[in-house]
Amino acid sequence: MADPIIKVIIAKPGLDGHDRGAKVVARALVEAGMEVVYLGLRQTPEAIVHAAVEEDVDVIGLSILSGAHMTHFRKVKELMDKEGLGDRLLTGGGIIPTKDQAKLAEAGIGRLFGPGDDLQTIIDYIRDWHRSHPR
């Protein structure tokens, strides 16, 4: 049987309105054959995880350019663990300093992408993760 289709949520927590990255990535993932639930702007961590539960997604991708990444990624991860989604991938992108990426990786958050990371890298990362984490 073919690999099951990968289901991803793309959301923007917090208040910044820069959705260019989120949209370009969402579209690229769709073109790579994934099913992408787009939540859009200004989502609370609670709403994101609530949706992730109902949609039973494999991957949650957050886009954050406001500098609030430490707060949002940690909060979403905490809620994921609480709601039984600890085995799903939390990844994302934005302007996230390497030092913060390292801290977030320690908290169990996956790779984070920045401006200039190409789309194929993101697609490959999600596919590889999915292949190595069968559910």
Place this chain on the structure above:
Amino acid sequence: MKSKIEFWDDFFKGSRLACARLITKVENAPALVPEIRDRIIPCLRGAVRIGITGPPGVGKSTVTASLAGLAVKAGRKIGIIAVDPSSPFTGGAFLGDRVRMQNLIGNPNVFIRSQASREGHGGLSPTTPYVADILDAFGFERILIETVGVGQAELDVLGCADLVVLVLQPGTGDVIQALKAGIIEVADLILVNKADMPGLESLLDALKFLFDMNARPKAKPIPPILTASALNDQGIDELQAELEKLIEGQASSGFLKQKKLARLEGEIKAAIQNEIWEKFRAAAGPEADIAEAAKRLDDDGRSPYDYIRDLGRRVSLKFTTENPHGEHRP
């Protein structure tokens, strides 16, 4: 038989995640469908399934969200299935209906599931009816099913829903499209959304003219035509009231029961067809590689019926020239 699904207990205890995971199983693991149906069907509670269909851009998600909002206020539990099209090229899908349903997110009496249409061509996913049943068994009392907005042939929703709401908007010539697709004939209710846009009167006139011309089967009553502006929450109360009236009427006339039986009948037939096909293929052996055979026949410029009859003989089924298509639709 041992269960292949380890979270039934959680499902019946009301775990939303278990409900979501069960839906994923019917979507991704066809082999598990019989087990899931075995457990779900006895637990159906008789939720009413309301299909919401119409051309792209008429505001189906907004109508769905407003209806759900009202129903929740009235103390009902609402399941929503929002279907978006899968790309025929990549298999991927963009599921964006939740953006219009922000107000419902986090409400414990609402469950929203986005579905990609995958192999479904009639505006729904082939598994949408099963998903509706899962939500029914989980305790949702109304299931709103929002179809793909392809503008035509969203007829799957008929088989799946007890009631069909057709959403149109003024000024776009949608009536003609909807008429061509045969959807006007089957709508139980027509909602003209974005009623503040120009062209409302002419759309209403066109609809009136259509029904005056008797453009539908005699037995079916002319559907109520309502107007709304869902984005501004106008006209949704009336829509809700009208729907409840229709549901009431259909329940007492036995129509809901009829619909349910038709669905069951359809499922039995489809499952048998599927089963027979699998058996047939197994019995026919490697010869039944249709793709290979088609290529060969095409290369030789030959009609397929010798091949079909030959295959049929192997598994002692008879394909005659009187019924060359056998059980399979073209």
Place this chain on the structure above:
Amino acid sequence: MANTDPKKTWEPKFGRSELRDADFTSISGRPLRPLYTADDLAGLDGDDVLGFPGEYPYTRGVHPSMYRGKLWTMRQFSGMGTAEQTNARYKFLLEKGQTGLSVAFDNPTLYGRDSDHALSVGEVGKTGVAVDTLADMERLFDGIPLGRVSTSMTINAPAAWIFAMFLANAEKQGAPFAGLRGTLQNDILKEYIAQKEWIFPPLPHLRLITDLMAFCAGHVPQWNTISVSGYHIREAGSTAAQELAFTLADGFEYVERAVAAGMDVDDFAPRLSFFFNAHMDFFEEIAKMRAARRIWARRLKDKYKAKSPRSWLCRFHVQTAGCSLTAQQPELNIVRTALEALSGVLGGCQSLHTNSMDEALALPSEKAVEIALRTQQIIAHESGVPHVIDPLGGSYYVEKLTAELEEEAERIFHKIDELGGVVPAIEQGFFQREITRAAYEYQMALFRKRKVIVGVNDFRNAEETLEIPILEIDESVERDQVRALHEVKARRDNGAVRRSLAALTKAAATPENLMPRLLDCARVYATLGETSDALTVAFGEYMEKPIF
């Protein structure tokens, strides 16, 4: 005659030449010819098209003397943390001789939310200063005479009530409104188009803008009421022509709204200014800025019948493209920014912000900000570029490109008209769809390496280690700000707040100018979020359909 046309000699030679395997289009995908000649200038160098600096149609600049008279203003946008921290930074800058302040607000403020709102968690003071009440405004400008500095505020959706707080503070300082100078961005249309920081649907927001314009025309005459912004449209992924056309279309919309509200075009048009992006395609950017001046002047004069030449001027601020900065080898961003800044100067900008090299990684550090400012000073004082007005004027290529951008913009204006105007086009997702498509096409061109970003999709440095200092914001800012907000709420006259807010909600349902009501709310320390909520009762919220 024996002499053949030299172009005829060159053409076949070029045709036989072996060319590099490269994509010879502009960054916006515009096809470019290998050579532009005198033929391309036909009809483009007359006085009615090119003209002279400070003369209609202003293609060559808005002032007769341009940078010989006065250099562009080097205006670096800043603000972060608490009002006190920003105030200290302002005082430092003023001591160094800066005469204008530029306020960056944090995300909750930009979105009209208080610091204790659920969505504000983690965002307070992050990308700018947090302003919840008049008390924050008082601390922000403590010891700074508002009557004597010019203040630029980058604020849009809640611009009217932030401005009301600013005015209330000026009142407390004893500074008369008539003497206040400064700029509000106040450009809501580009929010729907690109930046997505709105509160209400477009029409109520536009009404607040015309209220503010009318109020300023009467009471704060030196205030620049709108900075019509293409910057964010470009950052969202548009092409150069889209940035040009969408921005000017927004400008026309404001003009039409104000005229419809009963104002005389010459009373407010001189107070409109613009804000463009300077991206990496050097000549296309210069052409874009020159085209902007010409289009604006022609429309204002011919279509909107403005009589004062001051109404015809497209004065603009330029910021180098944030989206062109890379996280890889961030030092290279200094070079990118220098090229972009140079295009802004050659394009004739009135003020310029240069980005810092580390902005793809974090908020800029002091060192990076200094280098960015020094970049402008090198252009101004070392390069010799500002000595000559519009040095590229008459260039075959630049004039042709300027005309092409103008034509493309006119085609886009026509399309917007067909859709029923800017607001219907927003509601139908026209701009959003066009931008998203352009952004995706560019991303694909990078992916296929038809476009190159050095150090990113080509010429990578595999062993790169990051060696630039990164600024971090103290997490205690949020706690302090929320505490300050709660203290103000406990201290103020809550009855007066309730009455002012109720009066505002009521007035919002009538056509009266809301600025005096907003001032009343600000004076009694109603919060930013409370004021947003009071208006939301009357105006409703706006939700965008996602466009891909």
